[in-house]
Amino acid sequence: MTTPTAPAADTDALLDVCKRIRRHIVGMTHAAQSGHPGGSLSATEIFAALYFGGVARHDPTNPQWDRRDRVILSKGHATPVVYATLAEAGYFDAELIPSFRSLGTELQGHVIRNKPAGVEMSGGALGMGLSFAVGIALGHQLNGLPDDEGQIFVVVGDGELNEGQNWEAIMSASHFGLHRITAIVDRNHFQNDGPGDEIMRIDPVGDKWAAFGWGVQHVDGHDVTAVRDALLNARACTDRPQVVICETVKGRGVSFMAENPAAWHGKGPTDEQLAQALEEIEAGLS
Amino acid sequence: MTTSTALPAATREAYGPALVKLAEAGHDIVALDADLSASTGGNKLAASFPDRWFTVGAAEANMISIAAGLASTGKTVFAASFAVFMPGHCFDQIRVHIAQQRMNVKLIASHGGISVGEDGASAQAIEDLALMTSLPAMNVVVPCDVVEADAMIRQSAEDNEPWYIRLGRPKLPVVYTNGPSFRLGQAHQLRDGADLTLIACGLMVEPTLRAADSLAAEGISARVLNMSTLKPLDDDAIIHAADETGAIVCVEEHNVIGGLGSAVARMLALHRPTPMEQVGINDSFGQSGPWQALLDKYGLTSASVVAAARRAVARK
Numbered sequence: 001m002t003t004p005t006a007p008a009a010d011t012d013a014l015l016d017v018c019k020r021i022r023r024h025i026v027g028m029t030h031a032a033q034s035g036h037p038g039g040s041l042s043a044t045e046i047f048a049a050l051y052f053g054g055v056a057r058h059d060p061t062n063p064q065w066d067r068r069d070r071v072i073l074s075k076g077h078a079t080p081v082v083y084a085t086l087a088e089a090g091y092f093d094a095e096l097i098p099s100f101r102s103l104g105t106e107l108q109g110h111v112i113r114n115k116p117a118g119v120e121m122s123g124g125a126l127g128m129g130l131s132f133a134v135g136i137a138l139g140h141q142l143n144g145l146p147d148d149e150g151q152i153f154v155v156v157g158d159g160e161l162n163e164g165q166n167w168e169a170i171m172s173a174s175h176f177g178l179h180r181i182t183a184i185v186d187r188n189h190f191q192n193d194g195p196g197d198e199i200m201r202i203d204p205v206g207d208k209w210a211a212f213g214w215g216v217q218h219v220d221g222h223d224v225t226a227v228r229d230a231l232l233n234a235r236a237c238t239d240r241p242q243v244v245i246c247e248t249v250k251g252r253g254v255s256f257m258a259e260n261p262a263a264w265h266g267k268g269p270t271d272e273q274l275a276q277a278l279e280e281i282e283a284g285l286s
Numbered sequence: 287m288t289t290s291t292a293l294p295a296a297t298r299e300a301y302g303p304a305l306v307k308l309a310e311a312g313h314d315i316v317a318l319d320a321d322l323s324a325s326t327g328g329n330k331l332a333a334s335f336p337d338r339w340f341t342v343g344a345a346e347a348n349m350i351s352i353a354a355g356l357a358s359t360g361k362t363v364f365a366a367s368f369a370v371f372m373p374g375h376c377f378d379q380i381r382v383h384i385a386q387q388r389m390n391v392k393l394i395a396s397h398g399g400i401s402v403g404e405d406g407a408s409a410q411a412i413e414d415l416a417l418m419t420s421l422p423a424m425n426v427v428v429p430c431d432v433v434e435a436d437a438m439i440r441q442s443a444e445d446n447e448p449w450y451i452r453l454g455r456p457k458l459p460v461v462y463t464n465g466p467s468f469r470l471g472q473a474h475q476l477r478d479g480a481d482l483t484l485i486a487c488g489l490m491v492e493p494t495l496r497a498a499d500s501l502a503a504e505g506i507s508a509r510v511l512n513m514s515t516l517k518p519l520d521d522d523a524i525i526h527a528a529d530e531t532g533a534i535v536c537v538e539e540h541n542v543i544g545g546l547g548s549a550v551a552r553m554l555a556l557h558r559p560t561p562m563e564q565v566g567i568n569d570s571f572g573q574s575g576p577w578q579a580l581l582d583k584y585g586l587t588s589a590s591v592v593a594a595a596r597r598a599v600a601r602k
Contacts, residue, residue: 113358113387120358125382128351132383135355135363138340142316143359165379168348176340 008054014224017088018048019281022253024084024097026277029268032101035109038257038264040081042188042248043155045224047071047085050153053228055235057151060090063117067149070120070136074129075157075186076110077266082119083107091118127163129154130183134169137178147179147238153231155184159191162200167212173241174213182234183214183243186221188250190261209243221246253281292460297489298396298453300435302330305364308443309335315443316356317364318342320349326366326396346371350379350391357389362443368402369395369411369452377417384448385421392442393418398428398452399539400567400584401489403577410572411452416544418450419517425449425470426517430461430491434514437466445470452488454539456577459492461512471515473523479509482599483527486537487513487546490565490586494537497591506599519549521557528558533598535563537591539581542566561601563594 009017021044029035050056056069073082080100087094092106096116099105106115110124121132133152140150156166173181185205189196196202206216215237219230227246234242250264251257254277257264269277308315309331321344323329332339342349346367353365365372372395373380384391400410418426425447429435435453442449467474476491477498486494491512498508509531511523527534534554536547547564554560567584581587 121354122382122387125378127347128379128383131348131351131379132355132358134348135352135357136359137355138316138352139356139359139361142337142361165347165351168342168345169351172342172345172348172352 008228009052011225014048014052014228017052018044018224019284020088021048021081021084022281023278024087024094025080026254026269026274026281028080028083028097028100030274031098033268034101034266035080035268036077036266037080037268038190038250038261039075039157039186039188040078041252041254041257042221042250043078043081043186044252045222045227046155046184046186046246047081048224049228049231051085051089053224053231055228055231056153060118063091067145069151069153072121072129072133072152072154073111073123074154075126075160076123079107079109079111082111086116086118092116126157126160127165129156130166130169130173130181133181134173134176134178137173137180138176140180150180151235152181153184154181155186157191158185158187158189158202158205159196159199161185161202161205170209170212170214178241179238181241182231183241184231185243185245186248187245188248188261190250190265192265194262206245213240215240215242217242217244219244219246221248222252255280292463294457294459295432296453296455296457297429297432297435298327298455300432300439301366301394301396301453302327304436304439305331306334308440309338313443314361315364316340316361317366318349318353320344320346320367320371322367325368326394328366346375347379350376351383353391354383354387354389357391361390363391364394365391366394366396368409369398369414370409373414373417374411381421385423388423389448390446391448392439393448393450394439394453395450396453397455399454399488400572400580400586401454401456401539401577403455403580404574406574407571412541412567412572413544414452415516415540415546419544419549423448424517425515427470427515428452428488429468429514430488430512431458433460433462433466434468437468438514441468441470454489456489458489461492461495468514471518471520473511473513473520475509476512477508477510479507480531481507482533482535482595483509483511483531484535484537484591484595485511485513485524485527485546485550487516488539490537490539493586493588494591496588497595500588500592501595506595508595513546516546516549519553521553524550524553525558528554528560532602533561535565535591535594535598537565539586540566541569543569561598563598565590565594
């Protein structure tokens with residue numbers, strides 16, 4: 001590998017990193033007694049595949065490396081999965097994690113660009129990440145980056161796709177032919193107020209992206225090797241933007257969250273719930 | 287100054303030529319439009335440097351976040367639309383992606399104010415300055431003529447911070463016939479006076495100068511400041527005006543709530559309580575009509591400034 005990316009982890013190592021990420025997610029939302037565990041647990045395999053599956057080329061010792069791939073959290077409330085992943089990847093000391101959401105911490109409730117280094121975009125207002133990626137991709141094109149460098153992976157929520165700006169961006173990425181962009185939909189079927197199908201139906205979501213000119217893959221979002229393979233496929237495409245729709249479960253890995261995802265969009269577990277969650281994560285139950 | 291640049295011109299006419307000059311000078315700029323490039327003048331860059339210009343169609347929210355993404359790759363980005371649509375359609379994107387991220391993006395808001403004219407109320411931005419000055423990290427400027435507009439646009443490219451530059455549609459007389467005096471954050475004193483200070487911005491600067499002439503004829507000596515930077519506000523110039531002239535009139539093509547007058551009133555209330563009057567749009571939306579007729583209808587005239595000045599002096 002000519003780029004400073006860690007070699008792809010094997011399947012066991014990926015499964016192990018998913019457990020570590022999940023432990024951080026429940027741990028930090030417990031410490032903060034707030035935050036968004038459900039939509040972080042659903043995106044765990046996505047982040048593990050990106051950072052540990054050899055998908056995103058990045059360098060924790062040089063976060064501003066100008067040819068890096070960029071991972072953008074558009075569903076900007078799912079900070080626990082981002083901080084957990086960046087800590088595991090070596091961007092910052094995991095000892096900072098319990099400071100999540102406390103006064104003065106870099107680990108803000110919603111993503112803030114460069115806090116900590118490795119966070120590429122400020123967010124929290126939904127629907128903006130894909131447009132930001134369009135801007136990056138245009139900039140890379142003007143700067144003459146080779147086709148396989150400077151990829152942009154944008155993690156969007158399925159509820160987030162209610163926001164109209166996404167569709168402006170989806171249209172423009174296709175119009176400009178921006179193959180560097182891969183959107184990853186965390187299709188966990190729940191949004192803040194409840195089931196997405198009841199609140200605002202987005203199906204047939206894959207057909208919608210296809211109709212806008214994107215390459216579409218569907219994958220089991222909790223099969224970390226399948227997610228990795230789909231993302232590597234998307235990364236290799238140089239003709240048009242790609243979307244990987246990851247079928248996921250909100251709260252995956254913690255039974256009481258997965259069984260009642262509407263209750264676990266935005267709150268932290270109690271002491272007892274934390275103990276149970278850690279036990280289940282360790283056992284690999286879901 | 288050449289004779290031709292002293293002809294009446296719209297402040298928006300500065301934009302396209304300034305972009306071309308910047309690109310010719312080697313600035314790594316990119317300009318974005320949202321389907322209004324002939325009106326903003328962005329199409330002039332498109333004609334000369336097509337690689338440096340993109341239109342996103344009628345999608346201002348998308349344009350602003352794209353601008354932020356481009357800036358994150360090292361570009362100096364200009365994003366242009368009408369002031370009603372930007373910030374009107376995209377305040378949240380400006381707030382989070384431009385201001386909170388402190389991106390090197392210059393927002394070129396053309397067709398500001400009620401002087402848009404015949405297109406009517408939905409097209410007349412009378413609240414944009416309130417929105418933009420409320421954002422931390424945002425620099426907010428309003429040129430009074432095409433010469434000052436050109437200076438602002440070119441200086442903004444030398445700065446890495448976000449700017450909001452409000453331009454206008456109608457052709458205006460040139461105030462700076464001897465060249466620009468613009469510096470960000472500094473009021474420019476166009477005339478000194480002892481009895482009160484008239485503080486104006488944008489297209490109201492020239493009528494304010496005429497008001498000062500009328501006031502002089504009746505024995506009132508008026509200082510005139512062109513407060514072309516609303517943010518960061520030139521606090522010192524306001525405090526000196528209060529100390530040295532004892533009365534102030536603010537004049538602007540904007541709602542009297544949230545614009546220049548509000549900003550100056552806040553400064554005075556905090557530091558130098560001073561008799562003050564406002565000339566502006568009195569918290570109402572506009573309507574269709576020729577722009578000069580609209581300015582008359584809504585009291586944005588030299589006569590209104592004279593009347594306000596008399597009231598302010600009487601309160602000393």
